[in-house]
């Protein structure tokens with residue numbers, strides 16, 4: 001299967017004192033279309049930085065990222081923001097919700113921005129709202145919600161546009177184990193039903209176990225890789 | 238669950254022979270508990286001796302089979318057990334821990350390697366269990382499936398704790414080693430200075 005995402009010898013260097021500090025230190029990685037990759041690793045190992053670069057939210061110091069075979073460095077800022085809008089669903093470590101919009105409005109906002117507010121898309125968004133267990137909170141403002149509820153709004157918002165790539169940074173970090181399981185199942189469904197490619201950062205081994213492949217970052221590089229037997233479920237049935 | 242109470246529970250449902258008991262035990266333990274016929278029969282002997290079950294033979298042409306029934310005393314024992322929480326906490330007899338204890342002063346690289354490989358093994362196992370869980374969740378729900386799901390969860394929670402502990406060991410051992418190395422370096426330097434002086 002084709003590579004959905006390729007990370008080629010990427011460095012991300014921040015100034016720290018006199019010398020530079022490599023948050024990513026020459027990392028290379030390929031993610032196949034429809035793959036579910038789990039990324040683990042200690043705090044500060046570069047996981048969030050990697051997701052940001054793949055999601056075109058930030059640029060590498062050197063090296064390149066390819067999405068669907070296109071070098072991101074070759075694209076204009078407009079083209080990059082189009083990729084962010086249409087191809088990538090980002091579930092952030094911080095929720096980044098707009099405080100003046102209700103849960104439902106926050107979730108529908110990316111559809112609006114992308115000019116895709118069709119009835120069919122709203123129907124799908126409603127299904128997602130139900131699947132993440134937010135039906136009773138859809139009219140609440142962020143300040144009227146708990147951390148776990150806001151997290152779920154962030155998840156629904158990322159999924160509502162049915163992006164071909166889902167980038168998730170600790171998506172179950174604030175959730176109890178039963179809700180976490182429901183969210184992870186939903187992500188797995190996205191992969192199985194819609195062939196969405198998922199890259200999920202997590203500290204939680206139970207969450208990582210939903211991946212087809214589990215990698216571990218250390219000091220800005222891939223330190224370990226665990227391949228999971230029988231990667232594609234449905235075709236194995 | 239102990240084999241003893243497992244068998245009592247199964248016999249409380251209906252009388253069975255040893256072969257049937259082994260099969261029902263495997264089924265109810267969801268494949269997470271390996272018991273062999275030897276354990277089943279030695280437990281049956283003990284239950285007979287304690288008067289918790291009785292036996293009668295079921296005649297067949299040429300084959301004679303012993304069928305076991307639970308007694309009143311057995312039912313009472315089973316009910317008492319069922320209602321009480323387990324007093325025993327899971328014993329800490331991790332094989333890795335024993336290996337660590339023997340390896341520790343010798344070879345840091347080998348230890349870290351062992352911990353990493355063990356962690357990867359657990360992760361791969363967890364992924365396999367998660368797959369089962371996910372496939373199960375796509376079928377329509379029944380009470381039996383919920384029980385299997387909960388058993389899978391138990392295995393996953395325990396494996397998760399093991400993975401965390403292994404990561405914890407790695408972090409602490411690495412830190413400890415680097416402190417020791419620094420101290421050793423300092424001592425070396427002092428020794429060297431003294432020698433020079």
Ligand SMILES: Nc1ncnc2c1ncn2[C@@H]1O[C@H](COP(=O)(O)OP(=O)(O)OP(=O)(O)O)[C@@H](O)[C@H]1O
Pocket residue numbers: 014015023041042043044045046047048049050
């Ligand atoms: N904007 C920045 N300026 C300077 N340093 C940064 C910046 N962003 C990240 N870093 C540094 O880069 C390293 C990697 O950060 P990153 O956020 O990718 O870690 P992480 O693996 O996601 O950690 P965590 O598990 O704690 O979320 C850290 O040491 C961090 O301090």
Ligand SMILES: [Mg+2]
Pocket residue numbers: 047048049093169
């Ligand atoms: Mg992070």
